[in-house]
Amino acid sequence: MIRTLLAATALCCSMPAAAKTITVEAGADAQERLQEALILAEPGDVVELGAGTFELTDGLSLDVDQVTVRGAGMDKSILSFAGQLGAGEGLLVTSDDVVLRDFAVEDSKGDGIKSKGADRIVYHAIRVEWTGGPKASNGAYGIYPVEASDILVQDSVVRGASDAGIYVGQSKNIIVRRNTAIENVAGIEIENSFDAEVTENLVTGNTGGILVFDLPNLPQMGGHNVLVARNAIIANNTDNFAPEGNIVASVPAGTGVMVMANRNVQVVENAMINNGTTNVMVVAYTQSFDDPNYDPTPRDVYVADNVYGRAGFAPDFEGGKQLAAAFGGALPAIVYDGLGKGLIVNDAVQVLNLGLTRVGQPPTEAKPSLHRQDGAGETVALSPIVLPASMEAALK
Template structure:
């Protein structure tokens, strides 16, 4: 394990030799720290062996290195339990390519069990995810959760008890899910906004809905297609829906076998589908859910669906939900084996008919019944007047479409041990903060040395009411290059430094402060890197802590009340998670618009950008009157409510919720430059929210903060709901008040279904 002692003992270090190795771990009180430390130090090609046993973890695990294998002794023998989780909303979050996870279980995570984001070549083999107290709304959302991945294999896995989907593949390409079992989830297996997927040989039973193929609006990757479902056993998926309200799967009727929604080119064949009490097989448009839709590039219609050579038996006798009950009352019998909503894109009609390749086609499914519910004409008026007539004749849908091609996965790439450049940076990092020479004396007063420049921001990242001291050190003779948008362009060798502290009494700064940690970001030729130093109790120095930590703190708040919390020091991989933009580490704060403010210097008060320019440290600066200025969210004189609210969201949320951030998969874009309200979340359906939805259906409902998911997440203390989900354990009440006012003052749409 790489520790402070490893980097302080030798006067002259030899270059770090990186070689792939095999490491073995056993259960015990130190497992969490030791295993996370190894994940931080992982070399491409490493194999991490977990012995049989019950591992208890309190925090989520992070992995960013390519070509790593994590291997247990079997999913009933090696169990990672998060039942007492206190930090992080996931079990394992990984983003490295050529990843293999096999033969272990993850149980009882607060939110998602295993999430793999943006990786290429991912294998889940013999992995189990489970919430062991049975189906509950408070269970986590997803079991196995690869998203925006390519070349994914899920085989011989088990998923039980997810409050959304047991096995979920989202916004991915080239996927195989085979020979796995999904049971007691809301959705057993869900393929969403994905291109090229084969799902076969699986047992899907005892869920609310068995196998779902969805395409949703508002996501970066949309219009999924080319999905084959074959040789699966999908039976008795009759579990009452326990998804939190507001999530898309909360609308899935209990008793759903296969549900295809808005996805094109789906082939369903050679499956055994039986005894699903509502709909054995249904094909519908997004419009049937009655939700607003604000995505002009989204196609809500399922086209090119070919259902053939299946055994479909039983079911339909006890439909769930208003639509199912209505259809049963009108048909007077059990619901047919295949139900179609009949909604088509009339713009694509040719001579009054849909082209064959875009139609629903049925062939050789045995002695089955069919129902076109003609959802477009399903209105109370038509029902009352007898004009609504669902159509049972399937002759116009009988026929065949060309078979889809099988998915072919590529082999994993070979490891490159020297690819993890972070290890050399961590190895070279001084073990003590004092060795960097940033501060006068011990650093307790945070008075910088002559070559270290203090700076501050207009709107800052909230971290549980901590005070932050910010500094920058530039290489001698080098300059920062001005740029209007994004973070300023710093020269190689620059350091950004931020110390977190608590004032002992916020009403009286003179009473002193307790220093907690100092985070250092260092720009090398290969990019930015970050790590933390934890201050000792004596406040005389801080020690390098790549594995992070927690610090119990208390203070007198501005209202005179004593408060306490446990401050989280992020591990090095968590730093990467928050600072990642397009898979590169990027600082969050020092952009020109957020630096465009006054500050106190030894020679007086001056605008920070003007000061840096005058000192010859910043080049290319236009006149101050030409530089935009980010509002101070806490200052009503700095901008409108709209401007201040969006400034707060930009600084506190947009590093993840932006096209290049780690929450890009949600489609939410909270950058200050984003002008489309739909991208902020107005009338946007939640994605992967789980109980983070708070029972609400949209991220923002204009005029109704009490119905908006955004407000719920800002106010929640639930690990699976609170935002931001790293570093915050205290609700930022001033921000809650401002965001609530912002949503309340948004114009209310009086008559807009959002549908084409």
């Protein structure tokens, strides 16, 4: 009998505590109460944010696995960092299997929400905004998952980031869908990542709409297999307000989609309208680098079945206005620097090939020519991204 009781006691003590909901309301001492809730949360717990504005003076952090942070809605539960004293992110997540949903982050001094090494993370119905409009002093990234696997960013809104509204870097197995990115330097950026889908988003009023980049001298390089499909990429003509020295500071205002040094990228079934430089730009990375394993040229980029509106009426790069004048006052819907290999365009639009012959060559040395490549070739469809079932289940 005693042995049975001891065994039952040991079993009870070894079982995890039942999942619980920790509710935090706005009001006095919100900083301490909310950070304490994030520290004391255990796997399976929900940290519930009440409606109202949480006035915060420092960044928040979460490093417990399997925690959900849930608000009352992206316009109801607001984490305001307008009084933030440090320069870090609003919220930093470093744990796995986390769900962030239904709340807002405003006016953080650094990035809005950053997750690093956080696998199987969900951003759902999140709003990140710098309420003073586009400024170089705004935080760099709005929603910023990096160095992770299995990432879902959906139904969210980001405005005012001085680098990228939604940025996914050095990661794999990624879905970015049904989001709205407004008045950022880059609306959505996929960088040095493998296997990503960017679908059904609205990107408007940014400097560049959707960027697919691969950069040198990073732990993960060789970005590839990126689908950009069924997005509305409209009037991304905001002057570039990135701080000098940032990679995106070189993105021309008026760029719809920009593919740089990436491989096996498909740009299909998008609506691209009123982008002043061009609707699609395919180029090499032009800055100096010393990494022998890095290929700076774009390869196997497929553009097909898109809807094109007005474009190229205000090209924002060196020699762009002169080129536009030479081609009747506007650049074509697609601009390609001529480097790399495997650009296939199956749309009945003109392509401006700048005819560059070496990486880093200035556009002023271009030998441009126009091509119409309707029916120029086919490509193999990318495999659909499949996320773990647990991620979708966590949203129910």
